[in-house]
Amino acid sequence: MSAPALAGELGLCLCHGCGQACDLRLGQHQCDRCGAPLHRRKANPIARGWAFLFAALIFYVPANVLPVMNTEMLGQGSDSTIVGGVLEFWEAGAWDIALIIFIASIGVPAIKFVSLGLLLFTAHRHSQWARRQRSQLFRCVELIGYWSMLDVMVVALVAALVQLRGLGTIEPRPGILFFGLVVVLTMFAAMSFDPRLIWDDQPHHGEHGDGAGD
Amino acid sequence: MKGTDAGAALHRADDVIICEYCDAVYQRAPLQRHQSAACLRCGGVLYRHNPLNVQQRLALCVTGGVLLVFANAYPVMTISMGGLSNSATLWDSVLVLSQGSITFIALVLALAIIFAPVLQIALLCWVLGFAVGGRRAPGFAGCMRALEKLRPWSMLEVCLLGAMVAVIKLAGLLDVIPGIGLIALAVLSVLMIFIAGRDIRDLWGQV
Numbered sequence A: 001m002s003a004p005a006l007a008g009e010l011g012l013c014l015c016h017g018c019g020q021a022c023d024l025r026l027g028q029h030q031c032d033r034c035g036a037p038l039h040r041r042k043a044n045p046i047a048r049g050w051a052f053l054f055a056a057l058i059f060y061v062p063a064n065v066l067p068v069m070n071t072e073m074l075g076q077g078s079d080s081t082i083v084g085g086v087l088e089f090w091e092a093g094a095w096d097i098a099l100i101i102f103i104a105s106i107g108v109p110a111i112k113f114v115s116l117g118l119l120l121f122t123a124h125r126h127s128q129w130a131r132r133q134r135s136q137l138f139r140c141v142e143l144i145g146y147w148s149m150l151d152v153m154v155v156a157l158v159a160a161l162v163q164l165r166g167l168g169t170i171e172p173r174p175g176i177l178f179f180g181l182v183v184v185l186t187m188f189a190a191m192s193f194d195p196r197l198i199w200d201d202q203p204h205h206g207e208h209g210d211g212a213g214d
Numbered sequence B: 001m002k003g004t005d006a007g008a009a010l011h012r013a014d015d016v017i018i019c020e021y022c023d024a025v026y027q028r029a030p031l032q033r034h035q036s037a038a039c040l041r042c043g044g045v046l047y048r049h050n051p052l053n054v055q056q057r058l059a060l061c062v063t064g065g066v067l068l069v070f071a072n073a074y075p076v077m078t079i080s081m082g083g084l085s086n087s088a089t090l091w092d093s094v095l096v097l098s099q100g101s102i103t104f105i106a107l108v109l110a111l112a113i114i115f116a117p118v119l120q121i122a123l124l125c126w127v128l129g130f131a132v133g134g135r136r137a138p139g140f141a142g143c144m145r146a147l148e149k150l151r152p153w154s155m156l157e158v159c160l161l162g163a164m165v166a167v168i169k170l171a172g173l174l175d176v177i178p179g180i181g182l183i184a185l186a187v188l189s190v191l192m193i194f195i196a197g198r199d200i201r202d203l204w205g206q207v
Helices: A045-065 A082-091 A095-124 A131-161 A175-192 A195-199 B054-073 B090-097 B100-132 B140-153 B156-171 B180-195 B198-206
Strands: A012-014 A021-023 A069-073 A076-080 A168-172 B016-018 B024-027 B036-038 B045-048 B077-081 B084-088 B175-178
Touching: A012 B016, A021 B016, A045 A082, A045 A095, A045 A175, A069 A131, A076 A082, A082 A095, A095 A131, A095 A175, A095 A195, A095 B156, A131 A168, A131 A175, A131 A195, A131 B077, A131 B084, A131 B090, A131 B100, A131 B156, A168 B090, A175 B100, B054 B090, B054 B100, B054 B180, B077 B156, B090 B100, B100 B140, B100 B156, B100 B180, B100 B198, B140 B198, B156 B175, B156 B180
Parallel strands: none
Antiparallel strands: A012 A021, A069 A076, A069 A168, B016 B024, B036 B045, B077 B084, B077 B175
């Protein structure tokens, strides 16, 4: 089977607002169907991707070091971190819950850092290595990304519930802010990356001009 | 699904679909039930068969709206210990994060579990309500673009898993009673996958 034609060769461009195939040869800069601005590639995908990724990596340190919540039961208070929460379930014998929280709060961010780093590095070098697999990797990162918010939801619900004056209270701690920021920043990193770069052989000259906004 | 010839004249843009992951161009072909079209080059899904018509979609969106009211108005769960009890709604869990120096994360959480789903359902009901009559709603393009932007930030299914983890986390310490809000949340998060997914884009061609 012959290789499919490419949008760039045909003078077409995909509208990100509605999925319409727009004809760039007519000189349009906006989608004629939904009015979203058209651009063949996202603006500065590599630089923006790295910027969001590094910012997320920096916040990842306080997210894991600082406590995410404080439990006060019958006058005794204790802080707990993300890893501490996983260990607590593990030691209590609830390995299945420990595994879910481990995957969502430690595994997923780690996989995202490595995957996005790999995608950005290889796209920057216009590497031809494992293109199909890297494309699948990007879709995987897009799909699993927001499940890391699990920890934020758990802390918020638990803290909202356990407000029993005199018996016990649970309060959120700054660690959860940094953890949430890591999730949001890695989502931005994945959104600003353009998966079509994986398939580009040559850098697109003059791309930065018509790629304002996304 | 067959790749189009580069030399072939592509007259109508509606018949052409471009892979969002690698820019390959294909001619759109009708699909059978449960089928989806995948890109030959990168393996990404181009589009799926859409089993719902506009009326069915609107019915599900109205159902979603009712469930959304229940999910927000009733407590997700209640705890009790030594005669004291306390219950929390989704909004309570946002409020508890909004105190002190971590207010920003409360905004993210409010967007993810309250504002994004509410806006999605409201916009879908607005757009589909007019579409049933065969008309485009006022501000149709803006609504459709807003739905595209909101999709990644709507995280009800994560909230559902979070609520279940919270139940297990607390069950060892005190009595936990799941509330009506949790049941509504469970049904709603499944419903959202069907009604707020990418195939809402088909509406562009239908009205």
